[in-house]
Amino acid sequence: MDARLEQYEGKMKKAIEFLEADFAGIRAGRANPHILDKLRVDYYGTPTPIQQVGNVTVPEARIIQIAPWDKSMLKAVEKAILTSDIGINPSNDGSVIRLVFPELTEERRKDLAKEVRKKAEDAKVAIRNIRRDGNDAFKKLSKEDVSEDEIKQLGDELQKLTDKYVKEIDGITEVKNKEIMTV
Numbered sequence: 001m002d003a004r005l006e007q008y009e010g011k012m013k014k015a016i017e018f019l020e021a022d023f024a025g026i027r028a029g030r031a032n033p034h035i036l037d038k039l040r041v042d043y044y045g046t047p048t049p050i051q052q053v054g055n056v057t058v059p060e061a062r063i064i065q066i067a068p069w070d071k072s073m074l075k076a077v078e079k080a081i082l083t084s085d086i087g088i089n090p091s092n093d094g095s096v097i098r099l100v101f102p103e104l105t106e107e108r109r110k111d112l113a114k115e116v117r118k119k120a121e122d123a124k125v126a127i128r129n130i131r132r133d134g135n136d137a138f139k140k141l142s143k144e145d146v147s148e149d150e151i152k153q154l155g156d157e158l159q160k161l162t163d164k165y166v167k168e169i170d171g172i173t174e175v176k177n178k179e180i181m182t183v
Helices: 003-024 071-083 106-144 148-181
Strands: 040-043 046-049 054-060 063-068 097-100
Touching (some): 003 106, 003 148, 040 071, 063 071
Antiparallel strands (some): 040 046, 054 063, 063 097
């Protein structure tokens, strides 16, 4: 592959990785410890990921259990969960914190599916913006003694990459929507 295309493919891959990370944070009725990935706990003055202050497990399909290594961190972990946007109230028994995920209603599933489609569309827009930036850069190459045919070839290759990653987004979105709509 042309080195001039590799930078744009790298950016497209990052857009896909970002989308997958975003999708991991959308809960689909089952307990997924990845919804805690963005949460930070004040650990002696340092914002620290919850996974680094305790053991995060999924003992049952709809329960996440957090067992802090330092029991004095229970309140801080509980506070981080309460102030987050995951919408689950933690229950604290003095040694572990449990997050119990309720069954999703049909309406909530449809809202989540809508949210997934919106995030997928945002990712497609990001991919198309990368394509546009690449095409603009290729047009500037005509000033540097690069033939029109070569510029057209680069544009065609960039379009193929764009199509490939848009199709990948569609596949990822379909899988996530099935996961959400499965009762």
